[in-house]
Amino acid sequence: MxxxxxxxxxxxxxxxxxxxxxxxxxxxxxxxxxxxxxxxxxxxxxxxxxxxxxxxxxxxxxxxxxxxxxxxxxxxxxxxxxxxxxxxxxxxxxxxxxxxxxxxxxxxxxxxxxxxxxxxxxxxxxxxxxxxxxxxxxxxxxxxxxxxxxxxxxxxxxxxxxxxxxxxxxxxxxxxxxxxxxxxxxxxxxxxxxxxxxxxxxMRTVRPSVSLLQKTPSSPVTCHATGFYPSGVMVFWQKERQDHHEDVEHGETLQNDDGTFQKSTHLTVTPEEWKKTQYQCVVQVTGIKEDIITVLTESEIKTNWNATNFVPIIGGVVAxxxxxxxxxxxxxxxxxxxxxxxxxxxxxxxxxxxxxxxxxx
CATH class of the missing domain: 3.30.500.10 (MHC class I-like antigen recognition-like)
Structure with a gap:
């Protein structure tokens, strides 16, 4: 273009x-x-x-x-x-x-x-x-x-x-x-x-793959849901099982090349805070009754400062x-x-x- x-x-x-x-x-x-x-x-x-x-x-x-x-x-x-x-x-x-x-x-x-x-x-x-x-x-x-x-x-x-x-x-x-x-x-x-x-x-329903991503230890933690269908989705954070809106940024719902969708929500929080307080990402997709919940723990985070654990976010933005x-x-x-x-x-x-x-x- x-x-x-x-x-x-x-x-x-x-x-x-x-x-x-x-x-x-x-x-x-x-x-x-x-x-x-x-x-x-x-x-x-x-x-x-x-x-x-x-x-x-x-x-x-x-x-x-x-x-x-x-x-x-x-x-x-x-x-x-x-x-x-x-x-x-x-x-x-x-x-x-x-x-x-x-x-x-x-x-x-x-x-x-x-x-x-x-x-x-x-x-x-x-x-x-x-x-x-x-x-x-x-x-x-x-x-x-x-x-x-x-x-x-x-x-x-x-x-x-x-x-x-x-x-x-x-x-x-x-x-x-x-x-x-x-x-x-x-x-x-x-x-x-x-x-x-x-x-x-x-009219099909496809369950998303959910990952927690972080560029560096001080960067926001991104909850990334991808591969879901239809496009109706909510991706949000909870703190101690209560909805959490402070220091949260929501991304757009984007379409992947295969016709499925992806969406990310970013949480700014210090490692000291999330290690002592439970944070979790909740994903709700139209047609899927149960919530998909991922608890923020060190083992769940994929990063690019540890190259072996890095998962890039790839979407059909150009399309x-x-x-x-x-x-x-x-x-x-x-x-x-x-x-x-x-x-x-x-x-x-x-x-x-x-x-x-x-x-x-």
Missing amino acids: NVNMKGFVLLVLGIGLLHTASAVTHSLNYFYTASSEIPNFPEFVALSMVDGVQTVYYDSNSQRAVPKQDWMNKATETLPRYWETVTESFMGNQPNFKANIDIAKQRFNQSGGVHISQRMYGCEWNDETGATGGYFQDGYDGEDFLALDLKTKTWIAPKPQAVITKYKLDSDTAQNEYLKNYFTQECIEWLKKYLDYGKSTL LLVIVAVVVGVVIWKKKSKKGFVPASTSDTDSENSGRAAQQI
């Missing part, structure tokens, strides 16, 4: 600090990115993800939509010209994304240089409570630009430059009503279909950044047939497009 691109990467994955690993919550998300003047990077990229697993990928260089999971490919075998139709849709929408960057540059009084227009939208469903939710967000150059408030069915413009678009979209009450219906019903229906198609992968960098776009769907949706224009260009940009099965 070009160094200029990194400044605009919008990290959208993370986890809160509440107890219990959240997420019997499943998600279906679409990410679109339009860019200008980034060497060796496509001007337009689109992808979809189910429960954090990439399912479809398209970019303007290859001009071809491809499945990223075997189960996604098999699920579409019975649909004639499925991938050709999806490809045609993405190709048809590329001009709109390019036009939106040009309009945004005018509104922000910008000339040339690197610019990124982003769109991400999707829905989520909790398979225990039945609760659903949805979102639609636009970003420009790494900052919020426009968002849909599903409760009021109106648009939020964090930037003055987006107000003109807000008024335009607010006036289309039929479109906004449709979008609320899409996020709370249609999108959920497709999410459930995808979960069924990929259940052997998406994750590539996925997250592809966060954007400009496509929302109107139902056209049982096989897909037609994008409803939400761009400033008023251009019409009858192609399908992320056809659902």
Whole structure:
């Protein structure tokens, strides 16, 4: 990834600090990115993800939509010209994304240089409570630009430059009503279909490997959980079996190259303190009932000051950044047939497009 691109990467994955690993919550998300003047990077990229697993990928260089999971490919075998139709849709929408960057540059009084227009939208469903939710967000150059408030069915413009678009979209009450219906019903229906198609992968549970790591005797002690699936996890420290938050730093949940996840939590404590007081790392993973507990003792710590006992932390950070960098776009769907949706224009260009940009099965 070009160094200029990194400044605009919008990290959208993370986890809160509440107890219990959240997420019997499943998600279906679409990410679109339009860019200008980034060497060796496509001007337009689109992808979809189910429960954090990439399912479809398209970019303007290859001009071809491809499945990223075997189960996604098999699920579409019975649909004639499925991938050709999806490809045609993405190709048809590329001009709109390019036009939106040009309009945004005018509104922000910008000339040339690197610019990124982003769109991400999707829905989520909790398979225990039945609760659903949805979102639609636009970003420009790494900052919020426009968002849909599903409760009021109106648009939020964090930037003055987006107000003109807000008024335009607010006036289309039929479109906004449709979008609320899409996020709370249609999108959920497709999410459930995808979960069924990929259940052997998406609904599996993999127990993590947990290690206590330390660079030097005076460094923080890291509790590192890796290789777990799904991504819903809590990694936290306890002192004398009570939750301990002082001098604790929580890392992001990151994806490994094999599709599993990793997460670390760091505890700053002196050897004198943890040798006389019991500290333990607790890992809770969605789908695994029992907590995974590792007591902080000298024998449990793996270090790099003792080379024979060193275990490096290796993650799929680069792969994750590539996925997250592809966060954007400009496509929302109107139902056209049982096989897909037609994008409803939400761009400033008023251009019409009858192609399908992320056809659902």
